[in-house]
Amino acid sequence: EKLKMVIDSRLVTRAENVVPTERKPQGGKGAEDSSLPFVWDALRVLSTAHAALKPDQQVAFFGASVRSTALLLGGVSDGIDWDTTRQAAVDFFLTNHIEGPPLVAAALSRALCYVNRIRKTHPDMPARILVVDASAVEAELSAQSTALVSCAFAAKSCAVPVDCLALGVASSVLLRQVTLLSGGKHQPLPAARRPHRLAEVLVPALLFHFLPGVEVRKDLNIAKDLHNLAAVCSCHGETQEIASVC
Template sequence: MKDERSQAEGVDLDLLVIVIDTKVGFSSRGVEDTFPFYRCLDSIEALANSHLAMSSNNIVCILGCHSTGNRFLYPSEDGIDYAKDIKQTDGRFETFSAINLSLKTEFLKLMNTDKGSSGDDRNVLDFPIAGTLTRALCYINRIAKSKKAVEKLKSRILVITNGGESAAQYMTFMNVFFTCQKNSVLLDACVIGEDSNLLQQGCDITGGIYIKIPQPSGLLEYLLWLFLPSIEERKNLNLPPPSKIDYRAACFCHRQLVEVGYVCSVCLSIFCRTSPVCVTCYSIFKGATMQQPKSKKKRALPPGLIR
């Protein structure tokens, strides 16, 4: 009776998608001196293994974003099954060893994508996290469609980055945030370095957690404390208070965050200065057209005068 009741109610699946920014540990802020990137990978590996160990219904996916693109680190983007050839020798679960091998092997492939190309041949992205989040949503949608109707999928995305901003990807970020909100996907952010106003907005919109780590050496403790518990378990935790969120928008003309701007009444595009035509929908703003000066009427001359 208990098994039939659990099947009727459905099984809760917890999907955790981890997005790693390769700039962590390689920035010019001195982070690499005290926190090398391989320690970041070890902390993420521990988080993924702990998430799988919490329940047999948990699923994990790891994506890496680089200046030249993004790549699935686990599961393998090339379809390689790393757990197939792993033999249990140290008493550890084969899946844990497969995550370790896949994470480091696929990461090297991601870092080698920009080798052999230089100059203008390289497709360097200004802020590749926006595109990686879009790919993470596609993966969540694929997993949701592949599962049975009795299985309830609860998804969340964790972004690990060194912060920084790029208002050029403002619209992509906003589309990702509202898509997550519509599909009940929580967006969490763990920042090492500078604050990210856009990620703060996304975490607040989706109901996720945003935190800036004061010391990079404590990354593993923050990951296990804040981001390992499920959505329901977070309600029983004493979470850190939310910081002040900067909801400034980026203008469509110069891609800069502005406090006061001009909004198009047709497509709601934001501009930092006045313009006669909207660069997004090409609407002509009222009062921006050049008015032709009225021709003055010729005054009638008195009789006897010749013009």
């Protein structure tokens, strides 16, 4: 199975339960005072556990910043140099960070293209995507609404469920809809007040909710997510009862 993860660049400069205006990155110290170290270590544990399920499991990490997206690592899980890749990821996030919503839709598109390329040689390989979101308000990704919904339908058509772990102050309405449309799972995990608390709960949450594949989740009788397909206006990102404009 191919497990792809899209990492929100705001994890580098956002500490827990802090809105963007209350904390600014200071030089190269942003990664030390953020959620990224805990998230990266937890994703490494998830990837290691995923590799233990079957031989030749594959993993790919994509970074999404305001300026660009990047493939941070990709290949067989057992052959990943995690220390080198972690430093490369931190460098990418700090170099490309400016305030604003990251290009999550573009990163999702790259992840889906990556799946299609792999399936040319391994047509039966199952794949799924996990988005780690750090939104501070529900409407932060409203400008990408059309692109995100298009990615959701594209993922559904090629049987690639999109999951989302929301670590920000508020979870994105659009990412909740993407997971629902693609057959994935959305799990909000409100950040704790102290940084070490996140490290305690993050690994168990990832393993419980996102280690099982879609077919296994059916056997586990995991509760389905609440349906929320309300229209969202592209100008303010607010939910609307009629149409998609306010």
